[in-house]
Amino acid sequence: DIVMIQSPDSLAVSLGERATINCKSSESVLYSSNNKNYLAWYQQKPGQPPKLLIYWASTRESGVPDRFSGSGSGTDFTLTISSLQPEDVAVYYCQAYYSAPYTFGQGTKLEIK
């Protein structure tokens, strides 16, 4: 099974500043048959279910603000929030989803500095 490791475990960033979260998979999630990275990012705010933000490593889900972006390929990925807003306080998870089990990273808690 693929193991997903996120870094850091927690992060405090000032409002308006950039936040960067990393995710590393134990094996490549890039599949040569379609040249797609099977990597998603989710946001979970307190008391709420997770919400899909990014899929195919860099495609924003409909309605997600463009300050959120995803990058990376193969085994190393990054979620970037270009200008942190108060409503971005949450826990963020990466997930590999090519085949079962669809493993999640351990989560990164993002707070305001």
Add this chain to the structure above:
Amino acid sequence: EVRLVESGGGLVKPGGSLRLSCAGSGFIFNDAWMSWVRQAPGKGLEWVGRIKSSADGGTADCAAPMKDRFIISRDDSKDTLYLEMNSLKTEDTAVYYCATVSAGRLAHWGRGTVVTVSS
């Protein structure tokens, strides 16, 4: 609008059983692959398993820690997903979410149902 509503959670003793349901609406349920994810108190997300659409074979897979105790099924005539949980352990205490699976990613989520395993 896609809507998923989980039900069936509650307090159960260790060794007991419980069946969770997830009612879907706002999408063509019988075309959808579906998944269960759980979250223990104060912990991260843990993938429980998923079931393919009937057109894709309808097979279900569960994560290794649960595969001998949990069964995922669906009733497309009722637009409902199920999670049957047997031989429950205290470590199964969690919020259980259902979600739609779109090319593997979990696109839409319910609000979850709470399962507490305690004597």
